[in-house]
Amino acid sequence: MSTPYTLRAKHRRSALRTLAFLSPWLIGFCVFFAYPLISTVSFSFTHYDGFSPATFSGLKNWSYVFNDYPLFWPALRNTLWLVVVMVACRVVFGLGIGMLITKIKTGVGVFRTLFYLPYLAPPVAATLGFVFLLNPGTGPVNSLLGDLGIPAPDWFTDPSWSKPALTLLAVWGVGDLMVIFMAALLDVPKEQYEAADLDGARAWHKFRYVTLPNISPIVMFAVVTGVIQAMQSYTQPLVAGKVASGVIGNSGQPFEPGYPDKSTLTLPQLVYNLGFQRFDYGSACVVALVLFALSMAFTALLMKRRGGLIQAGE
């Protein structure tokens, strides 16, 4: 029989134990998340170049970014383009590959490995490779297309093709989606397919009325995480733009981001451009907060219970 006193002691001990187990993360959360996030908000209202002391400037940075910074709207448009097109292509293609792999009977291990490998390729290496492969003059892809008599686009050097080229690169690395779709497809109850067979359902109807309803939470998960990823597009567009434009690597020489013609500019690149090239930390923080608002909106969607995407409790 526990008296109230020992019960309370037990509670306190268990609270302390929980605290002890969580402590690395609690410190990390405060120092590397909460504090810098609050600082970002306060910086966004100050004029600060990193040298002279920061001064309060009200909404001046906000007005500058939205009204006078010539890269903001193109970057936002490009980011939204990537969010829509890249995510759609990745989900559709990833689902297709996932379905294909569940149908393959012979050598499934080999196929799965081959489909998965590009997902692992380091982004800088993959981007460099694609800029070379899609090089309009001497790249092997355009050579092959030329041999087949197909008019080949200029990819990373044509403003209207640079984003499709980035999308192609993203679709190439669809291995992660293949794996989660494959797992979801294998979980669809067999009896439902058998029942559909008895009803004389064709392939399309089976997909529409059996497969899709069963995997829709995973499709939703792929869409939302894909949107968050696409919104953060940084390395690939930056490296593609720099290498395609012939800027000498990272020699420190200033470069006009977004080559060709601002078409590969994304929001995260603006934070770098404003903060670390123009030393306008205040305005950089404004862009950072726009990015934050967009990301958190989609993260909230991801965590909404009804979608069954990521459940907090069990």
Place this chain on the structure above:
Amino acid sequence: MSYAVETPKTPKAPEAPEAPAATPAARTARRKALLQWIAVHSLGVAAALFFVLPFVFLLLTSLMDDQQTLTRDLIPHHWAWSNYRTVFEVPGFLTWWRNTLLYAGLGTVLSVVSSVPVAYALAKFRFRGRNLSLMLVISMMMLPPQVIIIPMYLFWARQLDLSGTLWPLIIPLAFGDAFTIFLLRQFLMTIPNEYLDAAKVDGCGEFRTLIKVVLPMARPGIAAVALFQFFYAWNDYFGPQIYASDTPASWTLSYGLESFKGAHHTDWNLTMAATVLVMAPVILVFFFAQKAFVEGVTLTGVKG
């Protein structure tokens, strides 16, 4: 695009169609199965070409001499294996390897060690604020690094004077990494509570339960998160760009690779050889640890 060059092989059928059929219906069914087998595998080969051909082209280019990269021929005229030696002789290349291994290796150890207890508490303890903590972990995981980079940079560079090194990237990993915590938590949820209760009946405290019972069972999950963390650091471009861009001695492979095109050599063959060398370890490790990877990716999405 690469679909255009598909050359589907017609592999051997699983069962001979000429086998004496019992009924015409059975024969039609078997023929249908065979046709489906051929269609699925042709499609598989076409898709495989799309995924594999870029690697093949990169490899071939890395073995050309520098003039040939400017021509349209795909097969090297003479196989210039010496390109790989030349890449290693580029000043800095070996330093980038060392830095990358330091960042990825030390970072992975720190992040796993500090994340395991947190993930365990989130998976198995009942306490007030547990759901809130998990939501905060997920928010941290989804936060673009650019959102907090300005104050973080000023903190590391101005207050601690550590810019020009990789420490601003490594030290935070000693305080748990959100993605590692989340993935491990997903994995630990799958360990049945009965094991933990049995340990407690035997008189183990939580810490001993974690070490003696949970860790041995969590080995596949830990392998998965360790690999993800390692490759995250291996692939990281933004972090080294912010903290180490002015200090070539602190560059990592992913960051240095981009400078390779231009600063040292404009030759595509050498650039592609370096690219292959940066990709190779990732692919090699994957072949030894496929299961852990696939497990990890599945955990992010499927199991609640």
